[in-house]
Amino acid sequence: RNWNPELAKHYHRGPSGITQQSEPEALLRVVQNFIERCRRPVFQESGDEPIPLIADCYRLEVISGTLSLDAWPNERSFHRRILSVEREKPGLLECSVQRFGGRTAKLTLLDLDHPRAPARLLKGQRRSFSEEFRRILTRQFPCWEVVTLSTEMSLSQSLSPVFPRAVLQRGTGQIAAIACPTIEQEAEFLSFALLWHHQVAHRSRKRPSTGLALFLPEKAGNITALRLKWLRSLHCRVYRFHSQGSAGELDLSDLGNLETRLTPRLQLETLPEPTLRFLDSLETDYHAECLQQANGQISLRFHGLEFARWESGRFYITLDTHQNIGQASEENVRGLAEVLSEIRQGQSRHRSHPLFRTQPERWLESSVRHRPEIIDASLEGRKIISQAITYAGMDRDSIDLLSATPQGRLVILELKTAEDIHLPLQALDYWMRIAWHAQTGQLRSFFPGTPLSSRLPKLLLVAPAVQFHATNSIILRYFSPEVETERVGVNLEWQQEMKIAFRL
Numbered sequence: 001r002n003w004n005p006e007l008a009k010h011y012h013r014g015p016s017g018i019t020q021q022s023e024p025e026a027l028l029r030v031v032q033n034f035i036e037r038c039r040r041p042v043f044q045e046s047g048d049e050p051i052p053l054i055a056d057c058y059r060l061e062v063i064s065g066t067l068s069l070d071a072w073p074n075e076r077s078f079h080r081r082i083l084s085v086e087r088e089k090p091g092l093l094e095c096s097v098q099r100f101g102g103r104t105a106k107l108t109l110l111d112l113d114h115p116r117a118p119a120r121l122l123k124g125q126r127r128s129f130s131e132e133f134r135r136i137l138t139r140q141f142p143c144w145e146v147v148t149l150s151t152e153m154s155l156s157q158s159l160s161p162v163f164p165r166a167v168l169q170r171g172t173g174q175i176a177a178i179a180c181p182t183i184e185q186e187a188e189f190l191s192f193a194l195l196w197h198h199q200v201a202h203r204s205r206k207r208p209s210t211g212l213a214l215f216l217p218e219k220a221g222n223i224t225a226l227r228l229k230w231l232r233s234l235h236c237r238v239y240r241f242h243s244q245g246s247a248g249e250l251d252l253s254d255l256g257n258l259e260t261r262l263t264p265r266l267q268l269e270t271l272p273e274p275t276l277r278f279l280d281s282l283e284t285d286y287h288a289e290c291l292q293q294a295n296g297q298i299s300l301r302f303h304g305l306e307f308a309r310w311e312s313g314r315f316y317i318t319l320d321t322h323q324n325i326g327q328a329s330e331e332n333v334r335g336l337a338e339v340l341s342e343i344r345q346g347q348s349r350h351r352s353h354p355l356f357r358t359q360p361e362r363w364l365e366s367s368v369r370h371r372p373e374i375i376d377a378s379l380e381g382r383k384i385i386s387q388a389i390t391y392a393g394m395d396r397d398s399i400d401l402l403s404a405t406p407q408g409r410l411v412i413l414e415l416k417t418a419e420d421i422h423l424p425l426q427a428l429d430y431w432m433r434i435a436w437h438a439q440t441g442q443l444r445s446f447f448p449g450t451p452l453s454s455r456l457p458k459l460l461l462v463a464p465a466v467q468f469h470a471t472n473s474i475i476l477r478y479f480s481p482e483v484e485t486e487r488v489g490v491n492l493e494w495q496q497e498m499k500i501a502f503r504l
Helices: 005-010 024-037 116-140 183-203 222-228 273-286 330-345 360-370 423-439 472-476
Strands: 041-045 058-063 066-071 078-089 092-098 104-111 145-150 165-170 173-179 211-217 236-241 247-249 289-293 297-302 305-311 314-317 326-328 399-404 410-415 458-464 485-490 500-503
Touching (some): 024 066, 024 078, 024 104, 041 116, 078 104, 092 116, 116 173, 116 211, 173 183, 183 211, 183 222, 183 423, 222 236, 222 423, 273 289, 273 297, 297 330, 305 330, 305 360, 360 399, 360 410, 423 458, 423 472, 472 485
Parallel strands (some): 211 236, 410 458
Antiparallel strands (some): 041 104, 058 066, 066 078, 078 092, 092 104, 145 165, 165 173, 297 305, 305 314, 314 326, 485 500
């Protein structure tokens, strides 16, 4: 009923597979038909920036028995001889072309308005950066052979196509090299670098050692240097490259200043007496959680789900219900707490309840707060603090809890409810900052009455047993023995009753 012939033409599938054409006239018809079907045709070669095919700014014709493509969209001009069509798909046409000097290359015609185009352009950019990486390696290691270089995704090894990786060999020596394209991707870079080093080292056991070479863009390296201080010796060397493609080795001792500060907290004792009594009644009557937050706020929660907040002497409803979100009276807050308490006593302990499944990590945090001794017996009855520090440079989507044993040793709990390759290094980021604050004595105010020990903190990674990513154990093997780490797997039905499935 809503038939659109132009849209049908745009998404016409056309022939698929390899359709090589030897006759230039046949090639001309295939390429012309493809360009006519495109709304915004461009061509891209070897991962370079796409060049638009603008009317009156390109020419496609058969000259001396060869199909030639000429384009002059700006101050530059391009000339290629199209030898064959390798593959045709909706919005994409791959050709084999001849460049100046007789060298052959791959040229891709794309329709920028087709859904296939963004992924293809991204793949081309990665391929271009990979070739730039090859040139950097050749200059940096002139006596070494680049045996392999890849940007392909490896699901079995959990290797990302974002970071090009290579193997260099010379005699019995071997280096696993990997590059980070942008500063924004540095937070994820080292996880994949360690996995790449592990794979290269284990598939070439005959070689006595495997070094690791990390290549980062200008102004990057701070996060990586901080982490490397707490990893086992890797024979690791770190380089920075710039836009011209040259690289220089970094002195890691000159990098790695911690960017961290303690999160200010509101002390409940400072609240007005009527407000304290009201909060106590919510905890007693409805089992609500009243948690001190940064910037003088108190968060009111059920199973980690925030439904109201106290700030500057006023209550605010924060849960989207039939009530209006915004400033509220104590009666409004109590009424919502009563409704949530009734749900809690009924269905809410089921893990799929819609009120709570949107924030499963907050629910796990709530469960650990109520029964920390299940996770670690030394934490029975101990104070649990959430997000004790803040720092710049990295996005975080996990829950950090901090506690202390009766003997004063700090214990960090990193919580996850879904698989995450970066869990170990995310936890290490928090651990080394807590260790730094502990050495300066700044954490004493968080645990009044408990003299804190000088021992380095203990790190607990807590997640449902089946939700630890398979690579977590590989990355944890690189941790220094000083970072005492334990993985605690809880049962799948932890929302109903939390039990320990394993400790590693």
